[in-house]
Amino acid sequence: MYRTDHGRRGQANGEGSATRGLARAFDQLLPGDVPLRIDMYDGSSAGSPDAQHGMALNSPAAVSYLLSAPGELGLARAYVSGHLTITGNLYTVLRTLIPLLDTFGWRDAVRLLRELAPGHLHRFTPPEEELVGRIRRGWFGLRHSKGRDSVAISRHYDVSNRFYEMVLGPSMAYTCACFPEEGATLEHAQWHKFDLVCRKLGLEPGMRLLDVGCGWGGMAMHAAEHYGVQALGVTLSRQQANWAQKAVVARGLADRVEVRHLDYRDVTETGFDAVSSIGLTEHIGARGLSAYFRFLSSRLRDGGRLLNHCITRPTSTAPHRVGPFFDRYVFPDGELEGIGEITSVMQGNGFEIRHDENLREHYARTLAGWCDNLDANWEDAAAEAGVGRVRVWALYMAASRLAFERHQLELHQTLGVRASADGSSGMPLRPDWGV
Template sequence: MGDAAGRIAALLTQALDVPPPLRIRAWDGSEAGPPDAPALVIRDRRALRRVLWRPDEVGLARGWVAGEIDVEGDLYEVMARFTRLGDQVDMTAKAPSALRRLSRLRDRHVRRVVREAVSLSGLGPPPKPPREEARSLRGGVHSMRRDRQAISHHYDVGNAFYGMVLGESMVYSCAYFAAPHAPLAEAQRDKLDLVCRKLGLRAGQRLLDVGCGWGSMALHAARTYGVEVVGVTLSGEQATYARKRVAEAGLADRVDIRLQDYRQVKDGPFDAISSVGMAEHVGSAEYRTYAHELHGLLRPGGRLLNHQISRRPVEGPYEVDPFIAAYVFPDGELSPVGTTVSILEDAGFEVRDVQSIREHYALTLRHWVGNLERNWDRAVRLTSPGRARVWRLYMAASAIAFEQNRIGVNQVLAVRTPASGESGLPLTREDWLFGDTLQK
């Protein structure tokens, strides 16, 4: 038996100035590291060559997607240890990732580290990336054409696959748990109802659901509150599925699902707008357009509920996570909640309420990962081994990020307050959240 694992552990210790927090098992059967720790399994030395040619999260992700890298033990614990390792080596949000440090070592280390890495990985050109990597998108960033391509990459991977991961609710956004162990379907229903109550929906009103997904919000609002709904999505598979659900529910006269960009909606005004888990796709360059478009689509006194993942503020330029950009959400961006609030206000909205539900998203993601793991063989059949591995990694890593307060999620309630200053909101928060007068 060789000692590839010991050499890898030594290489990482030299590069990062701290020993790796995981046990390493290499392709030659060797092991190194704490015996009671979860194991990072490197099945093929080609994974090291990927990282050597691309020393960042994308290089590592390519090995994971290809099945050359795996984890033995608790995946959440592995993610948590990786993030703690980042803290140990003093990686602030603007500093290079742990992997990129390998390419920025002090000169006296470079030759030795590179020579050892090449010896371990074997000589050769960069391996071809796994096919699940986002294809090259065409058109200007956040143009309508390119946004359709980006949305299709993430969402048009099969409704059966999403149904298996999301469960019966078919809601792909943070649920709202009345108790930590509440069933996911119940928590998703409570989230949809929380949005409807914040919007103050009443029978006969018009609701625009931006990024309507598979139609769950539109169906809940129409069925429970008696409103007319226009739902828009850029995903063809979502639109087809949502229309089928609407027809089966007998609500086709009240719910209109469109394959349409929000920038193309011209039949306002609406009494309320829900945007749940969609604004992350808008991008900083288009966010002011987003805010102004939605403001213009509301009648005076109308409400917007913007439900959006946020990041922590950082100094200097913001860098999109390269793994997420390459494999999960191409062109997606996160903004601090303060930036979101400021842009909504600049567009003319009066922001009336901001609620952080960060812990709820961690719980939601753990449900989704559990669904995926319990149905792993079916997930692979419905998509591919690489696609299933991407989803498992990004959802588990995201759960840890929410739990550790590295990212958050917020519901921002804003009103297009008329010149009279009458917002239409009851005097107390309890009244507009729980008052019986808001229920149908």
């Protein structure tokens, strides 16, 4: 999958005893029957000698990153900086390595520190792709304030439209696809996802749709082109808005679709027939969910529908905030809730829940498709966005794919309706949108 952009291993440099301890330590972590190999910068190795997949620690800095920030953050720093590189397939390496790390207890950590710290426990400056920690980030403003959300969204989405074209493909859809049958292409599955949302919302010609967090405009354009609606899309990413505005004109939809560079909270229009929220809830924060759904309800007419499509935790007791790698490199200030929390807040803020569907296996397939696209365009993507940024995306997408496969994440589409005062919903007796 990910082509080898590895640097050369360093040479032994007077740290003979430390490097022998390094190989011995990793042999205890990675038994020989595990189909992975770890090559050290002094020429030694741990794990299975014949394994086609593994990693290379190219310098003492790789070990220092791993020891100074144990877990996902240290691994990410070493990989993004190029001090740790992948041999073979990144997803295969993570799929094999992470279950081993899950069984890695505090006694193992103490042993590694005792053995390796004398020669390798040094602080290194994080890669330039890393955002400062949550506490120091406070100068951007209060968490999920308009200003801080704008910075967070820009950090992730304003990388380069050309970069996203290489990763996402022609659909420019950066959310979970829905595969209608085995063997469906990623592009077909993204088209099917947008169409499924339109059908769940009951869209008909002449209706008005508000698409919050509209990205590059795919949902708004699909709804206008295939269902004859008037669509307004809003996004906090200026680059997304610019790309979408040009695409709207190119597809001859300027009379039916408007895309604004705008915070959803600044939408003043009301009386919409439907609202689509595809991949925005993850940026709202648990404390902001009530205000979020209350605002969306206020934009709808009686009988209007909301389709909320978002990543969720598999339980309602898991921590909301994402881990340090995702927070600093991928989704600053991102938060995930359990589907029970989300539906409860929807119910408490104007919505009757009419349908819910879990598409987590579809997201694993979607991420696999994005990984393939990145691999096929690795050199061009690195030239466009920088090799460090490309490594970030490679690591985050492979890790996310694994999380969905292992049921550490879910993806839910939840349909709610703003019922009329007399209780009428305008919903069919049973779902009528098919597969």
